[in-house]
Each structure stands twice: as structure tokens, then as C-alpha cells.
Amino acid sequence: MNSHQRLRVDCAVHPQPETSDELRRYMPEPWRSRAFPGPERYFYPAPNEYFRGSVGASGLPGSDPALLARHIFGDGHVDLAVLLPRTRGLNPDLDLANQICAATNDWLASKWLTESNEHGRYFGSIRINASDPAAAVAEIERWAGDPRMVQVAVTMQAHRPYGQRFYHPIWEAAAAQHMPVAVISDGSLGVEYFPSPVGYFRFHAEYSSFYPLNFYYHLSSLIAEGAFDRYPALRFVFVDGGSDLLMPFMWRLNNNWRASRAETPWVSRLPTDYLSRHVRFCTSRMEGPPDPAQSTVWAEVSDSPTLLMYASHYPYWLYATPLEAVSRSLPDDMRHRILGANALEIYRLSQAASAPR
């Protein structure tokens, strides 16, 4: 094992603007003057909402670069971090949503990936509005060749599941740049369904426990529609957890795929056979078996050594350091893959990580 595989990578840090208005500085008129929802307007506020230590002197948690760096690199002991800002706020205006995505990207590139990145340890995500494929492709191509941007990011809620061909131009553009597509629960760009298929939860615990399971619907769509067969370089990262229940869901898909294989002959492999090449999940400290002695068994069932990547989710209340997120009872090699090696590979960070800093 070389030294790169010992690097720790945090795959989801969520920097925030100090206020909603900070983004406006990156927007042209008439959008700069247009009202749009703020970042904190959503159902199901979490207990304390934010990781306590992240609340700074001014501005939203996660908006102070010095404080964020101290937590992530100091207390968290990670070496590299993928920044993934949220755009949340219900907003059915496609053109305004496109502008918010572009402004978020310009803000991230300027404030976080340039001014606060002398150490070179931050990498960014290109926020796009998947509801508008042409604009999304243009936004991906606007950042093509910028080595600071390592993935494309979309909201979990969508007008239709992400495998459908409506989206294929976006995935083609992302795959052409060798950028994974991150899916994140994020009050959406213009669409908001029931957070569960049976209706609205009343309480945060229900939402937090089961909302990430909606990832599986996108994943089954991507497999069944042949998106991974069409774009061999396409990869998806599901950011809010869910790897712990992945395999039982996939077993169901395998069984049903066998039974109706002839309907989708372009699905060239068993559904589970797509995972290692095309799919990753981030850690969440709200999952896993209750008995630590079972952690290794369940991690093996879940193919965690291949599919799982550490994420702190800073500054939200689910914030977890590597020690908190990844059980120490796991074998060393498995822990190192989850804590960094998998991310180095999928984000192609090895070259960047070897640069002096």
C-alpha cells in the first residue's frame, strides 16, 4: 500500500454563504434583485440543526473558511475535502434555478477554491439544475478543464428518476469529463414530492432515517434504463448514506430483473454487477448494526470496502469525524479504503494529492 492510499478524504463538506445575499454578488441582473428562497427553509429541522462547534461569530455555520478548515483538517484529521454546497430552497423557476447554480459555482470557485485554498486541499462540485438538461450541460462545460472541480452534483428530488433518457445528455457530459455525479438531499430545484412514497413524515427522526432510501429508486432507474451501459465512465455517488440497506434492495432487483430480463435486454449484467464500477455511497453515522461486533460482517455484505466513502457532512448536525463515522472494529485495509483510497480513485485525486502543499 502506498502513501496515497493512506490519505484521508472527506467526500462531503457543505460550505455555506454567510447569508443568502452573499450569493447575489455572483449573479447578474435581473436575477440579483429577484427574491429566492433562503438556505434554511425546509421541513424537518434537525435537532440543533448544525454541529454545535460550527456556529461562528457571524454568518451561517460553514461560512467561515478558517473555522471550517480548523474542524475538518485539525479535529477531523482529513487530508483532502470535496466541497459540496447546497442550493436548497423550493424554486420552480428553471431560469432562476440555473442562475443560482451558476452563482453557487462561481462563489465556490472564488471564495473556497481560490482565496481559501492556498493549501490545495479543497476540491469542488459543480451544481447543476437537472430539470433543464441543456443548461446543465452548458454549466458542466463551463467548468471543463478546471482541475479544482471534481464532480457534478444534483438534488435527490427529481421530476423523474435519473436513469430516464431525459437526463442522458447531462450524464454524457459528466462522463466525458470523468466526473462522478453526486446526488444529495437538498430542498430541490423546482420539485418537491412527499419525502416518503406514502406521504409526509411528521418528525425529523423518520425523515432522517428513511429519506436516503429514495436513492435506490434513482439507482434502479439508472440500471434499468441502461444509463451505465450507454456511458461506461458514468458514476454516481449517493451522498446522504444508505449503503447499509443497499444489498437487500439490490437482491430484490436482481430477482425481478431475472424474471423480466427480456423487457430490458440492454441491461447486460445482473444489477449488482454494476455497483463496483458505477456506484458509491457516503458514510452516515446514523446507520449500521447495533452491535459493533457485527460491523465487519455487515460491511462485507454491503461491499463497503468497494462502495463506501467517508463524508463528514460538516457543518450539519450529523457531522462525524473519521473516528465517529467508520467503526474501529473494521479491518485496517477496509477502513483505509473507506477513509480515503476509494475517494482518491473515483475523484482521480492522486495526482492532485501528490502536489506539494
Add this chain to the structure above:
Amino acid sequence: VERIARVEDLTPGTVKIIPGGRFGIGVFNINGRFHALANYCPHMGGPLCLGDITGTTVADGPYSIRWIRDGEIVRCPWHGWEFDIAAGQSLTSPVRRIRKYPVHVQNGFVVVDTEGHVRE
């Protein structure tokens, strides 16, 4: 060894189930050739030979779909697993094979050796 039907009574595209083995034997006429398979799906034990005689699909890429091998495939009525009748092999999980029995035509009758095996 049993004479199970007159050749003209087991027409192309049909199957006749006869006693034999533990689960019965399905004798198919596929394009004028006779094939005898154990009536037992290796997936979950369903009565495979009672399934539809059909074709299957193949894709040249995502969203391409072509119908092929019409009348050469049987689909298990329980879970839809597809089998190539002539080969006695599953298309759904190609490692799975079904026992095949020797069949021949003698004096105008279809004759099945219900104790025999066809070795591939």
C-alpha cells in the same frame, strides 16, 4: 423407453407432458425437431414445461430491442426464467441446465427414453 405420440399429433410449437423422472417430462416439437426436458425449473422447482413457448429479446445498445428465436424459448410460469429448449440451458442464468432425455422417431412415433440422459 416409451412411444408417446404419433409424429403428426405433436405438431411444431407444441409440448406434451408425460410421466417420467420425479416431476414429469416435457416433449417439445421445435421446428420439426423433438426435445425432451425435465419438467423442473432449476431456479425454484417450477413446472417449467408448462410455460409459454416464446422468443426472447436482444439489444444492440441501450433502448434497442429486437425479437429473436421465436418459438425456441420456454418461460417458466413461476418466475419467468427463460430456457433455450434445444440446448436445455437457461438464458437467465446460463450456468443452469435442465436434464434432457433422449428422443427419436420410430415408425411414425415419437419415442422418449425416460431413463436416459442426453450428454452435451
